[in-house]
Amino acid sequence: MTDTQVRPRPPGATTRPPVADHKGALRKRRRKESLTAYLFLLPWFVGLIAITAGPLLTSLYLSFTDYSLIGDSNWVGFDNYIRMFQDDPRFIKALTNTAIYVFVSVPLQLAFALALAMVLDRGVSGLPIYRSVYYLPSLLGSSVAIAILWRQIFGADGLVNEFLGIFGIEGMGWVSHPDTALGTLIILNVWTFGSPMVIFLAGLRQIPTSYYEAASLDGAGKTRQFFSITLPLLSPIIFFNLILQLINAFQSFTQAFVISGGNGSPADSTLLYTMHVYQKGFNSFEMGYASAMAWVLVLIIAALTGVNFLMSKYWVFYSDK
Amino acid sequence: MTNNVKSRPDARAGAAHDGNGHPELNDTLFARVLRALSGKRILTHILLIGFGFVMLYPILWMISSSLKPEELIFREPGLWPSSFTFDNFSNGWDALRYPFSHYFLNSAIITGASIVGNLVACSLAAYAFARLEFPFKKFWFALMLGSIMLPLHVVIVPQYILFSDLGWINTFYPLIVPKFLATDAFFIFLMVQFIRTLPRELDEAAVIDGAGHWRIFTRIILPLSTPALATTAIFTFIWTWNDFLSQLIFLTNPDKFTVPVALRTFLDSSGESSWGPMFAISVLSLGPIFGFFLAGQKYLVRGIATTGLK
Numbered sequence: 001m002t003d004t005q006v007r008p009r010p011p012g013a014t015t016r017p018p019v020a021d022h023k024g025a026l027r028k029r030r031r032k033e034s035l036t037a038y039l040f041l042l043p044w045f046v047g048l049i050a051i052t053a054g055p056l057l058t059s060l061y062l063s064f065t066d067y068s069l070i071g072d073s074n075w076v077g078f079d080n081y082i083r084m085f086q087d088d089p090r091f092i093k094a095l096t097n098t099a100i101y102v103f104v105s106v107p108l109q110l111a112f113a114l115a116l117a118m119v120l121d122r123g124v125s126g127l128p129i130y131r132s133v134y135y136l137p138s139l140l141g142s143s144v145a146i147a148i149l150w151r152q153i154f155g156a157d158g159l160v161n162e163f164l165g166i167f168g169i170e171g172m173g174w175v176s177h178p179d180t181a182l183g184t185l186i187i188l189n190v191w192t193f194g195s196p197m198v199i200f201l202a203g204l205r206q207i208p209t210s211y212y213e214a215a216s217l218d219g220a221g222k223t224r225q226f227f228s229i230t231l232p233l234l235s236p237i238i239f240f241n242l243i244l245q246l247i248n249a250f251q252s253f254t255q256a257f258v259i260s261g262g263n264g265s266p267a268d269s270t271l272l273y274t275m276h277v278y279q280k281g282f283n284s285f286e287m288g289y290a291s292a293m294a295w296v297l298v299l300i301i302a303a304l305t306g307v308n309f310l311m312s313k314y315w316v317f318y319s320d321k
Numbered sequence: 322m323t324n325n326v327k328s329r330p331d332a333r334a335g336a337a338h339d340g341n342g343h344p345e346l347n348d349t350l351f352a353r354v355l356r357a358l359s360g361k362r363i364l365t366h367i368l369l370i371g372f373g374f375v376m377l378y379p380i381l382w383m384i385s386s387s388l389k390p391e392e393l394i395f396r397e398p399g400l401w402p403s404s405f406t407f408d409n410f411s412n413g414w415d416a417l418r419y420p421f422s423h424y425f426l427n428s429a430i431i432t433g434a435s436i437v438g439n440l441v442a443c444s445l446a447a448y449a450f451a452r453l454e455f456p457f458k459k460f461w462f463a464l465m466l467g468s469i470m471l472p473l474h475v476v477i478v479p480q481y482i483l484f485s486d487l488g489w490i491n492t493f494y495p496l497i498v499p500k501f502l503a504t505d506a507f508f509i510f511l512m513v514q515f516i517r518t519l520p521r522e523l524d525e526a527a528v529i530d531g532a533g534h535w536r537i538f539t540r541i542i543l544p545l546s547t548p549a550l551a552t553t554a555i556f557t558f559i560w561t562w563n564d565f566l567s568q569l570i571f572l573t574n575p576d577k578f579t580v581p582v583a584l585r586t587f588l589d590s591s592g593e594s595s596w597g598p599m600f601a602i603s604v605l606s607l608g609p610i611f612g613f614f615l616a617g618q619k620y621l622v623r624g625i626a627t628t629g630l631k
């Protein structure tokens with residue numbers, strides 16, 4: 001018997017066999033648990049291989065070929081990637097449109113979301129009702145029905161022009177004019193500020209009231225409190241919303257597709273990136289080329305997210321650091 | 322100033338709604354009414370209501386237009402129709418090759434099956450990630466998180482090739498089967514986060530009683546995870562019901578069209594000529610989302626707040 005043994009042992013028992021047994025049992029139990037875990041994960045594994053990771057790698061391969069569903073496919077190296085930037089003006093147009101769409105609508109959307117969240121967080125009675133009203137457009141915004149509605153509202157005889165008419169302003173066909181069509185899509189995306197707003201509201205609730213009390217005792221005004229308390233403590237949430245909405249906006253498809261009648265009209269002014277991918281892949285079946293464009297999209301999103309994470313060091317404040 | 326600071330929702334007014342704050346003891350009803358009536362508050366309410374009205378105006382106007390005779394839609398920008406008619410609904414219902422009940426049924430089948438698939442497959446995977454130890458767990462978990470961010474566009478071409486090899490184009494399988502394979506990893510994450518908050522003592526007690534993991538999962542974890550399961554069901558409903566791209570790609574035969582695809586066909590075939598019927602069907606198509614929204618608000622708000630779902 002050794003005194004250093006922590007585990008109490010039955011007197012007279014030899015040390016070795018029980019330890020071996022114990023270890024064996026433990027290993028057996030671990031192996032059994034792993035097996036159970038993999039059984040629980042089985043559907044997910046199948047999905048990962050067949051629906052997610054497999055297709056992801058396949059599309060990477062396809063992006064280096066001229067695959068088109070029918071006929072042979074040949075290895076073409078980087079031709080698809082070169083073609084995008086050199087021989088496809090519509091690609092450049094789609095990229096520009098998407099960049100404008102994303103970098104205008106996302107900041108506006110977040111600004112509305114934060115502003116409304118701050119107003120609602122001041123103890124307004126009926127908060128759940130307001131929250132629901134502002135949140136509702138987020139749920140409906142990606143539907144075809146709302147896209148149809150948008151096309152009417154901003155059409156030549158649409159609701160917007162009716163209102164402008166009241167003030168004697170001659171309206172125009174907002175969705176049919178190349179200068180304004182993208183703007184209507186941006187407004188639609190801003191209109192769905194409800195979901196980031198709900199996230200902001202949850203974040204604002206985490207800020208202890210005592211901080212504001214202390215600040216106002218010290219004589220800090222509202223503006224000062226906003227910049228010195230609210231903004232720093234909310235910055236992780238702002239960062240989270242920013243990443244999320246950027247990724248969402250880059251993948252916008254339905255609204256532009258329905259409002260433009262499926263082709264990015266007028267004059268390709270609403271041709272978003274994903275629409276160009278769709279047209280190449282499923283209208284003209286240039287699936288190799290479409291895969292290459294999809295991969296460039298992934299790289300753009302990844303790069304943007306990466307840059308955001310790097311920059312977050314300078315403006316996102318984590319209080320537990 | 323102090324009043325404003327003190328009247329943060331967790332301190333007072335919101336407490337009644339959240340159920341997680343403690344109203345101060347001296348916060349009498351009288352004081353509340355007084356506060357609610359103060360000028361600044363009324364102004365805030367007027368602005369909030371006004372802004373909400375502007376935001377919802379397009380939807381309200383669409384509902385009202387769907388009830389107006391077609392020739393009045395563009396002559397009356399107001400909300401209250403001067404004469405009611407249900408013609409738009411009956412005209413729209415039969416505007417395409419099949420009556421819209423056909424498309425609604427298709428959408429309902431796909432949506433219903435997707436909900437079942439997500440609930441089953443995602444909760445199974447979530448249990449493994451939240452409660453079991455297995456080799457490379459961190460790696461698989463990271464992979465799962467990464468797949469949430471993956472744009473659909475980068476996998477849909479190979480998926481199309483796969484499903485067309487299987488002869489699944491123009492069937493509902495490409496839209497349903499992936500849900501049974503837990504490809505909506507968002508919900509795995511949601512449920513992992515939830516299960517982690519459940520006390521492990523419950524599992525341990527069950528183990529002592531001789532329960533295996535399957536029993537712990539079905540008898541303890543699942544019943545306690547109802548809020549997360551509800552959130553999953555509601556979001557799956559809304560996403561699938563609204564989904565357009567994958568339905569557009571995998572369903573090309575009008576017999577298999579869902580509501581969004583049929584609506585879009587409606588728009589393309591009738592152009593700008595039949596707004597009334599189109600609005601009527603659009604309103605009907607948004608109805609179920611609105612219903613789920615009203616029924617599951619609590620879960621929706623919690624779901625967005627914890628994971629940032631749209």
